Amino acid sequence: MTSSRRRWVRAIVSCVLAVSGGAASAQPMVVRDDRGLDIAIAASPQRIVSLLPSLTESVCAVGACARLVGVDRFSNWPDSVRALPKLGGIEDALVERVVALKPDLVLAAPSARAIERFEGLGLKVLVLESRNRADVKRTLNILARVLGAAPQAAAVWSRIERDERLAVERVPAHWRGRRVYFEVDATPYAAGAGSFIGETLARLGLVNIVPNELGPFPKLNPEFVVRAQPDLVIAHNANLAEMPKRPGWADLRALRSGSICGFEPAAYELLIRPGPRMGEAAQSLATCLAALPAPGGALR
Amino acid sequence: MRTPDQQRRGRLAWRLGALTIVLLAAGLAAGSDGWSMLALWDTLQRGDAALIVGQIRAPRTLGAWLAGALLGLSGAVAQGLFRNPLADPYLLGSASGASLAVVLVLAASSLTGHGIALATAGAVARLGLVGAAFAGALLGVSLTLVLARGAEQTTRLLLAGVVVGVLLAAGSDLVTSAAPDALRGKQAFMLGSTGFLSWSACAVLAAGLLVALPPAWRLARALDALTLGEDAARSLGLSLVHLRAALVVALALAIGVAVSQTGLIAFVGLVSPHLVRRFAPAPHGYTLLASAATGGTLLLAADVLARSLIAPQEVPVGVLTALLGGTYLLWLLHRRRIA
Amino acid sequence: MSAAQEAVALLSADSLGVSLGSTRALDNVSADFEPGWTAIVGPNGAGKSTLLRALAGLQALQSGNVRLHGKALREWPDRERATRIAWLGQQAETTGELTVREVVQLGRLPHHGLFGAPTARDEAVVDAAMRDAECLPWQTRRLHELSGGERQRVLIARALAVDAAILLLDEPTTHLDPPHQIALVHLLRRQAAAGVTVVSVLHDLGLALLADRLIVLDGGRVCAVGRSDEPPLHSRLIEVFGGAIRIERVGARWVPVANLER
Numbered sequence: 001m002t003s004s005r006r007r008w009v010r011a012i013v014s015c016v017l018a019v020s021g022g023a024a025s026a027q028p029m030v031v032r033d034d035r036g037l038d039i040a041i042a043a044s045p046q047r048i049v050s051l052l053p054s055l056t057e058s059v060c061a062v063g064a065c066a067r068l069v070g071v072d073r074f075s076n077w078p079d080s081v082r083a084l085p086k087l088g089g090i091e092d093a094l095v096e097r098v099v100a101l102k103p104d105l106v107l108a109a110p111s112a113r114a115i116e117r118f119e120g121l122g123l124k125v126l127v128l129e130s131r132n133r134a135d136v137k138r139t140l141n142i143l144a145r146v147l148g149a150a151p152q153a154a155a156v157w158s159r160i161e162r163d164e165r166l167a168v169e170r171v172p173a174h175w176r177g178r179r180v181y182f183e184v185d186a187t188p189y190a191a192g193a194g195s196f197i198g199e200t201l202a203r204l205g206l207v208n209i210v211p212n213e214l215g216p217f218p219k220l221n222p223e224f225v226v227r228a229q230p231d232l233v234i235a236h237n238a239n240l241a242e243m244p245k246r247p248g249w250a251d252l253r254a255l256r257s258g259s260i261c262g263f264e265p266a267a268y269e270l271l272i273r274p275g276p277r278m279g280e281a282a283q284s285l286a287t288c289l290a291a292l293p294a295p296g297g298a299l300r
Numbered sequence: 301m302r303t304p305d306q307q308r309r310g311r312l313a314w315r316l317g318a319l320t321i322v323l324l325a326a327g328l329a330a331g332s333d334g335w336s337m338l339a340l341w342d343t344l345q346r347g348d349a350a351l352i353v354g355q356i357r358a359p360r361t362l363g364a365w366l367a368g369a370l371l372g373l374s375g376a377v378a379q380g381l382f383r384n385p386l387a388d389p390y391l392l393g394s395a396s397g398a399s400l401a402v403v404l405v406l407a408a409s410s411l412t413g414h415g416i417a418l419a420t421a422g423a424v425a426r427l428g429l430v431g432a433a434f435a436g437a438l439l440g441v442s443l444t445l446v447l448a449r450g451a452e453q454t455t456r457l458l459l460a461g462v463v464v465g466v467l468l469a470a471g472s473d474l475v476t477s478a479a480p481d482a483l484r485g486k487q488a489f490m491l492g493s494t495g496f497l498s499w500s501a502c503a504v505l506a507a508g509l510l511v512a513l514p515p516a517w518r519l520a521r522a523l524d525a526l527t528l529g530e531d532a533a534r535s536l537g538l539s540l541v542h543l544r545a546a547l548v549v550a551l552a553l554a555i556g557v558a559v560s561q562t563g564l565i566a567f568v569g570l571v572s573p574h575l576v577r578r579f580a581p582a583p584h585g586y587t588l589l590a591s592a593a594t595g596g597t598l599l600l601a602a603d604v605l606a607r608s609l610i611a612p613q614e615v616p617v618g619v620l621t622a623l624l625g626g627t628y629l630l631w632l633l634h635r636r637r638i639a
Numbered sequence: 640m641s642a643a644q645e646a647v648a649l650l651s652a653d654s655l656g657v658s659l660g661s662t663r664a665l666d667n668v669s670a671d672f673e674p675g676w677t678a679i680v681g682p683n684g685a686g687k688s689t690l691l692r693a694l695a696g697l698q699a700l701q702s703g704n705v706r707l708h709g710k711a712l713r714e715w716p717d718r719e720r721a722t723r724i725a726w727l728g729q730q731a732e733t734t735g736e737l738t739v740r741e742v743v744q745l746g747r748l749p750h751h752g753l754f755g756a757p758t759a760r761d762e763a764v765v766d767a768a769m770r771d772a773e774c775l776p777w778q779t780r781r782l783h784e785l786s787g788g789e790r791q792r793v794l795i796a797r798a799l800a801v802d803a804a805i806l807l808l809d810e811p812t813t814h815l816d817p818p819h820q821i822a823l824v825h826l827l828r829r830q831a832a833a834g835v836t837v838v839s840v841l842h843d844l845g846l847a848l849l850a851d852r853l854i855v856l857d858g859g860r861v862c863a864v865g866r867s868d869e870p871p872l873h874s875r876l877i878e879v880f881g882g883a884i885r886i887e888r889v890g891a892r893w894v895p896v897a898n899l900e901r
Contacts, residue, residue, distance in 0.1 A: 085612070091491050096331050096356045097612050102348065117496045121355055219477070303779060305738070383734045521753050525745050527735030528797070531697050531728050536801075537721025537749040581736035581781065 031146055033127045034110065041124065044148035045105035049098055051090055051114070054130055054275030055107040055139070056081055061276035062144045062152035069101045076269075077277070090114060099123070105146070130274040131216070132196050140276065156276050163279025167286035168204055174294040175232075176205035181225055181254075183235035184272070186242075189219050196274040200282055204289070206232065222246060230254055231295040234271075234285075237262040259295050261288035305582065309590075312580040316593045320365065323600045327361025328353055330607040355499070363497030363561070364603035364617075365596040366505035368568055370512070370558040372595015375569030376576075376588045377516050377551045380523035381544065382457050385577075388570035389441075393464035394555040395564050397440020400472045401432035403486045407479035430504065434556030440468055441552050445544065492565035492618035494603045501561045508557030513592065516550040519543060520584035565618050567625030568595045574632060598624065649673060649708065649836055650694060650724075650805055656702035657689055657859075664689040666859040668703070672805070672838055676831040678847040678867070679840045681856035682880060687840040688729055690856065691809050694838065695726035707805075721749035725801035729809040729840075731794055733782055739793050740778035743769055746800025765800050771826055772796035773819070787814035795823070799830075806830060808839040812846060824849055844876075844884065844895040855879055868893060 028040040049070045050056040056075040059068060065078065070085045072093070085101065088094045093114040098106065099121055106118055106125045118125050126146070130136045137157055144153035180201055182191040191197045193208040195216035201208060209228040210218060226248045233240070233254045240262040244250045254260060263271065263284075271281045302310070329340035331352065343349055374389035382392070389395075405428050447460035476483035497505075522543045525533040534540055555569075572595040576587050602620040609615050648671040657665040664686045672694075679687045692698040694705055696712040705712045712720060725746070733742075746768065747761040769775040772795045782790060791814045798806060808827075812820045824846060831837050831851065841847040848867050855863040855876055863875035873886040873893065884895045 088614070091487065092493060092495060092614070092616065094612065094614060095360075095495055096352060099348070099351060099356060100331075114496065117498060120498050120500070121351065215480075217480070305779070380735075385734075518754060521748070524735070524737060524741070525748060527733055527737060528742070528745065528794075529728060529731050529733065531692070531695075532726070532731060534697055534717075535695050535721060535724070535726035536745065537718040538753070539717055577736055583737060583741055587736075 029146065031126065031142055033125075033142075034129050035127050037127075039124060039126055041105065041126075041146055045103075045124075045146065047101065047103045047105070048147075049087065049101060049103040049106045050075065051087065051093060051106065051108040052128075053077070053269075054136075054273045055109075055128060055143070057273065057275040057277060058136075058140055058143050059107070059147070061156045062140065062147060062149045064147045064149060067147070069103055070098060076266075095121070107143075130196070132194075132274065133199050133278070136196075136274050136276070136278060160276065160279040164200075164203060164282045167279070167282035170283075170286040171204050171289050172294070175289050175292075177299050178206055178231040178295055179209050179228065180206040180232045180234060181209050181228070181230035183233070183239055184217060186239050187219055188222060188225065189217055190225075191272075192216050192218055197272055197281075200271075200278065200285070204282060204285055222249070225249070226252060229297075231297065232259050232261065232289075232292075234261040234263075234288075236268055237264055253297060254295075257293075257296055259292055261285065261292075305580070308580040309582055309586055312576070312590060313593075316590070316597055320593070320597050320600065323597065323604055324361055324365070326604050327364070327600065328357050330604045331357055331611070359499045359502050360494055360497045361600065361603065363502045363505055364494045365600045366502060366509060367494065367497075367558045367562045367565070368572075368599025369509055369592040369596035370505065370554040371565065371568040371599065372572035373509070373513060373516060373588060373592040374551050374554040374558070375571070375595065376573040376584070376591035377523075377547055377554075378569070379573050380520075380526065380584050380587075381547050381551070383526060384457060385574065386458070386570075387461075388567075389551060389555050390564065390566075390569065391458070391461040391465065392551075393440030393444040393461055393468060394437040394552060395440070395559060396465040396468035396472070397436035397438070397443070398433040398556055398559045399436070399486065399490055399564075400468045400475070401436025401439070402429055402490070403472045403475050403482050405429055405432045406485040407475045407482035430557070430560040433560035434553060437556035437559065438549065438552035440464055441548050441555075443468075445548060490559075490563045492563040492616065492621075494562055494565075494599070494606070494617050495614065497561065505557060505561055508554060509592070512550045512554040512557075513588075515546060516554075517585065517588055519547060519550075520588050523547075523584040523588075565599065566622045567629075568599050568621050571625040571628060572598060575628070578632070648706075650838075651706045652690070652694065652703070653706060654703040655690070655693055655700060655705070657686075657693060657698060658701050659689070663859050665693065668856075668859070668861050670854055670861060670864060672836050674831065674834045674836050675851040676827050676837040676839070677852040677854060678850035679838065679854045679856060680842070680844060680847045680876070681862075683842075684858075685856040686859040687856055688809050689859075691726070691807050691838065691840050692728075694805075695724055695807050696720055697726065718749050718752065721803075722801070723803050724805045724807065725798045725803040726807045727794055727798040727809060727811060729813070733790070733794075736781060736783075738779055738781055739769070739774060739785070740765065742782050742793055743774075743778075743796045743800050746797045746802075749801060764802050768796040768799035768802075769793075771799055771829075773822060788816055788819060791815055792819065795826075804834075805836045806838070808837070810840055810842065812841065812843060820846065848886070848893045848895065 028042045030038050030040050032038050046067050047069045048059060048067050050059060050068060051072045053075045056071050057077055059065065060078055065080060068081060068084060070087045071081050072089055073086045075081050085097065087098050090109055095117055103123060106123050108115055108125055108127055109129050110127055115125050115127060128139045128142065130139045140153045140156055144150050182197055182201060184191050190210045192210040192212065192214050193202065194212045198208050209230045231254055240260055244255055267284060270277055270284060329337055343352055378387040378389045378392060379385055444460045444464045447464060448457045476486065522538055525536055525538055530540060572591040573587060575594050576590040599621065602617050602624060606615045606617045606620050650672040652668055652670050655665045655668040668690060679690060681687055689698060693700060707715060707723060743765050744757065747757055747764065751757055751761060769778060772792045774792045774796050782793060795811055811823060815823060827837050847853060850867050853865060853867045853872060854861060857879045862879055863872050865872040877884055877886065883898055885898050886893050886895050
């Protein structure tokens with residue numbers, strides 16, 4: 001083949017490639033959401049409504065914070081979202097307000113009537129729910145892809161993993177293998193080994209007194225906790241204050257020796273939100289553990 | 301020559317009609333930018349006017365009236381059937397029955413691995429929940445009647461209603477402890493709200509009204525006879541078993557349809573018949589229709605207020621109906637006009 | 640009506656047995672009822688109201704039958720039965736907002752049915768009933784605004800409005816003051832004279848003795864049946880009341896007198 005013909009072939013091939021590449025990016029992206037439905041998204045969404053705090057955080061983490069036009073009442077990180085219009089919660093989303101914002105994508109968790117109503121009004125709804133680590137990674141990837149920021153997802157995830165690794169290193173050796181009770185609610189509802197926060201605790205080397213078989217957030221018989229005698233108790237500050245008053249709980253070794261990690265609401269929220277700040281959550285826990293005296297008693 | 305009674309009935313009808321028209325118009329103007337006719341004019345100029353006003357505000361406004369009418373009708377039927385001015389259709393086990401049925405459907409689908417049923421959407425799931433709500437309401441009211449054995453005595457009836465309500469709620473709790481996903485779905489479903497009413501919801505509500513109202517109205521004279529006592533009504537040749545069954549079905553249908561579309565909204569059913577009695581006492585033929593119209597107007601007013609008071613936020617409509625209805629009942633008690 | 644039917648009693652109770660809980664309220668009670676005024680008397684708990692309810696078809700029977708024109712009541716269609724038997728109970732707990740006229744109009748229900756419209760004849764009967772029971776002036780007032788006695792008259796009017804061949808009244812004189820009690824007696828006598836079978840439960844023996852016939856019940860059983868002016872019946876009556884009364888003749892009538900020398 002002569003050099004001029006080679007040049008022509010190269011030019012034609014690169015034209016075809018360019019055209020087909022361009023056509024590919026103009027084709028609607030099809031994403032499968034957590035309902036199992038395939039949602040077609042034509043172009044990269046520019047006006048996003050998020051009705052779940054962890055999804056709000058994920059959108060901001062992959063750098064698309066500026067594209068948010070409205071969030072739910074519970075979204076509070078980063079600070080810039082606080083100025084956005086508040087659209088109610090998942091159960092009582094303000095339909096008209098959402099529609100008036102003319103979003104081209106609505107991010108939501110599974111709920112009763114809102115999703116169907118939005119879709120009935122012609123809005124695109126992507127339902128994503130993160131319950132565990134694997135879900136968070138998947139959600140990040142899907143969101144980044146949809147927002148045209150695919151490489152960001154990998155960056156965020158590696159940052160999370162790096163923060164977690166650092167956190168694990170900061171956990172003193174005397175805490176490894178120790179047993180922890182993480183209280184979600186004073187009923188008591190606990191976070192089990194299979195829950196999102198349970199996975200983080202496991203990464204940090206702690207053993208959950210609530211095994212996987214009991215489910216992610218079981219409602220416990222208070223006696224169970226007393227008999228399990230955890231080495232560490234993690235809860236809201238307010239709950240920790242009244243724990244010794246519960247019948248039999250004053251006997252908990254962890255309470256008596258001060259092996260407790262208490263958190264104010266903002267810090268607590270950070271722990272239980274399955275979103276991009278998982279790494280910070282691990283750091284927060286590691287900080288607490290590092291500041292505690294060594295636990296007494298034998299390793300069980 | 302119209303009697304004073306007939307004049308009062310006519311006046312009430314005109315007033316309700318006028319109020320309804322005004323509120324329907326107001327409903328079109330009440331939105332996320334507060335309530336003002338000027339804002340409505342601006343909104344209509346916008347490109348998405350058809351969407352905002354036509355697809356969101358209009359069906360919601362009409363749907364609120366329709367749901368209120370169903371609740372008002374149910375309240376009048378319940379109070380007539382059970383000869384008790386304190387009978388609220390929810391007290392008779394209809395709400396807890398609908399709630400339990402909804403939870404069972406949600407739990408069944410989540411336990412069989414379909415994930416959270418509501419999230420999979422689709423007309424079938426929707427129909428399943430609507431049908432479940434209706435069947436559950438029917439079950440609850442029938443159970444109450446059986447337990448109260450004819451409901452001759454006030455205390456027995458109220459006790460039966462409370463017992464059935466508690467039993468069915470406990471059943472619901474039991475199911476949700478085994479299937480926690482169903483709990484979230486149920487709470488979302490049962491939270492009283494007019495905020496999600498679409499045109500298809502309006503169609504369902506209208507259908508419910510068209511099916512429940514005529515038979516109830518036709519049997520109104522039986523309710524009149526019942527005011528003389530059950531034995532007297534039977535001595536007049538009425539078959540109480542059949543009448544009760546027909547009225548219970550109408551009641552359960554009305555409540556079931558309303559609950560399936562708007563969740564639980566307090567007081568409208570209880571208070572509407574009282575308002576009618578206060579302004580225009582009449583036999584049940586008039587009272588049933590007027591209660592429906594009054595309930596519709598009441599819920600419509602509450603819905604418009606809910607959207608307007610703290611726009612762009614909304615006050616839960618159940619709070620407003622409870623406030624409006626509860627305040628009125630307190631006033632009634634104060635004046636000792638409860639019959 | 641054929642001659643055969645005329646020979647059968649209009650309304651009859653055949654060996655009625657009724658148990659209310661563990662009590663035997665009626666035990667093998669049989670009686671025939673013909674046009675005229677019959678009063679059912681007896682001590683408290685004798686089963687008087689239960690018998691009247693049974694005659695109206697409102698009481699579940701453990702044994703026996705009530706027959707209307709020879710046919711068992713339960714075989715009669717409800718509405719047919721209701722046009723022939725009118726019943727007024729003892730303690731009517733009325734509710735609702737109906738006016739006096741609307742209440743009395745309910746008496747026409749068996750005739751035009753739940754879905755039929757009242758005719759001019761219905762309205763005429765209603766007017767006549769209210770006139771007879773002396774409550775016509777208040778027809779636009781609400782039932783619950785009336786006093787006990789006024790309300791009772793309205794309820795009597797309601798029973799009269801049925802215009803039935805059989806009129807069953809349980810303690811119709813409740814709440815009525817003496818003038819109105821007398822008026823009621825006259826009314827019942829007029830009805831009986833017109834061919835209505837009037838059966839009333841009365842605890843007031845003085846009024847009961849004004850009826851044509853007496854049925855004396857005690858402990859769920861029939862103790863005596865007969866004309867109200869027969870001395871043998873009077874003796875049985877005195878026995879049943881444990882000698883607490885004497886029955887004496889005053890002018891043309893028999894009058895019960897409390898026996899304080901017992």
